[in-house]
Amino acid sequence: xxxxxxxxxxxxxxxxxxxxxxxxxxxxxxxxxxxxxxxxxxxxxxxxxxxxxxxxxxxxxxxxxxxxxxxxxxxxxxxxxxxxxxxxxxxxxxxxxxxxxxxxxxxxxxxxxxxxxxxxxxxxxxxxxxxxxxxxxxxxxxxxxxxxxxxxxxxxxxxxxxxxxxxxxxxxxxxxxxxxxxxxxxxxxxxxxxxxxxxxxxxxxxxxxxxxxxxxxxxxxxxxxxxxxxxxxxxxxxxxxxxxxxxxxxxxxxxxxxxxxxxxxxxxxxxxxxxxxxxxxxxxxxxxxxxxxxxxxx
Numbered sequence: 001x002x003x004x005x006x007x008x009x010x011x012x013x014x015x016x017x018x019x020x021x022x023x024x025x026x027x028x029x030x031x032x033x034x035x036x037x038x039x040x041x042x043x044x045x046x047x048x049x050x051x052x053x054x055x056x057x058x059x060x061x062x063x064x065x066x067x068x069x070x071x072x073x074x075x076x077x078x079x080x081x082x083x084x085x086x087x088x089x090x091x092x093x094x095x096x097x098x099x100x101x102x103x104x105x106x107x108x109x110x111x112x113x114x115x116x117x118x119x120x121x122x123x124x125x126x127x128x129x130x131x132x133x134x135x136x137x138x139x140x141x142x143x144x145x146x147x148x149x150x151x152x153x154x155x156x157x158x159x160x161x162x163x164x165x166x167x168x169x170x171x172x173x174x175x176x177x178x179x180x181x182x183x184x185x186x187x188x189x190x191x192x193x194x195x196x197x198x199x200x201x202x203x204x205x206x207x208x209x210x211x212x213x214x215x216x217x218x219x220x221x222x223x224x225x226x227x228x229x230x231x232x233x234x235x236x237x238x239x240x241x242x243x244x245x246x247x248x249x250x251x252x253x254x255x256x257x258x259x260x261x262x263x264x265x266x267x268x269x270x271x272x273x274x275x276x277x278x279x280x281x282x283x284x285x286x287x288x289x290x291x292x293x294x295x296x297x298x
Contacts, residue, residue, distance in 0.1 A: 003047070003087070006067060011023065011024055013025070015029040019059075020040050020041060021042075022042040025045045026044065026045070026046050027048055028048045032052040033052070035057070036054065036056050037057050037059075038058045041061050041062070045065045045067065048069070049069045051069060051070060051071050051074045052071075052074065053074065054075070055077070056075065057077045058079065059079040060082075061079070061081045061084050062083060063083045064084045065084070066087065067089075068087070070089070070090050071090060072090065073094070075097075076096045078097070079099045081102075083102070084103075086107070087108060089106075090109065091111045094111060095115065096115045101116075101130055109137065110134045110137040110146065112143075113149040120153070124158070125157070128154045128158045128161060131151075131157060135147050151203065155201055158192065159192050163189060165182060166186045202289060205290075211282065212252070215252065215282075216275075217245070220248040221241070221245050221248045225241060227265070228244065230268045231261050231262065233261050234260040244261070246261070247259040251275040
């Protein structure tokens with residue numbers, strides 16, 4: 001990646017007290033173990049800077065770029081990174097407390113979710129953007145657990161944003177969301193909630209297994225039992241509760257189970273076909289989840 005654009009029009013100066021500045025380039029410096037307090041940097045580039053075991057307290061970085069910087073065991077406290085960009089940086093065992101990363105982005109690097117979660121933007125739309133970016137970067141670098149946590153954080157933030165937009169909770173949402181956009185937010189939120197209920201956002205296989213058993217062992221058996229007069233059995237006998245359970249399992253697991261019960265009306269045929277289709281869909285989703293899980297573990 002070419003970094004020339006990040007230094008054009010900026011003056012190269014040493015990174016030394018008094019700290020701060022605007023439109024500067026700071027390069028190849030070591031602040032290992034140093035303490036930097038109450039300084040402001042605007043539109044600056046930090047290239048190949050080592051902040052190992054340094055303490056950065058009450059600093060303000062606005063539209064700054066960090067390229068190949070080293071933040072091992074760095075203590076970041078009460079520091080704001082507004083609209084900053086981190087490129088190929090390293091954050092091993094960084095400690096973050098009371099910081100802000102509004103409008104910031106990461107390329108080729110990420111901060112662990114455990115350290116970053118309390119410093120993500122409070123605004124749900126901004127938190128969604130930063131969390132989604134960190135989910136992508138952590139997945140690329142082979143950290144599936146952090147990627148999953150960031151994805152779930154982004155999804156939760158998106159649902160919160162849609163809920164606020166739908167209700168016009170604040171003046172900002174009332175100004176930016178007219179009636180049409182609020183209706184759109186409602187349907188988007190409904191789709192996301194249904195995704196959570198039926199598929200667990202593709203992140204939780206137990207949701208699929210739970211729904212599979214609810215359909216097969218409760219919902220469809222109840223429907224078939226209510227419609228038992230529209231079913232017929234191989235043997236001339238009354239259809240019992242156990243028969244509709246077996247019939248439901250036959251539809252959702254077929255082939256392999258033979259209940260001896262057959263649909264004998266349009267309604268029961270539709271129910272049986274719907275259950276069979278849902279069984280195929282859930283099985284397909286479960287297989288796709290397994291493939292994704294195996295790919296992450298490689």
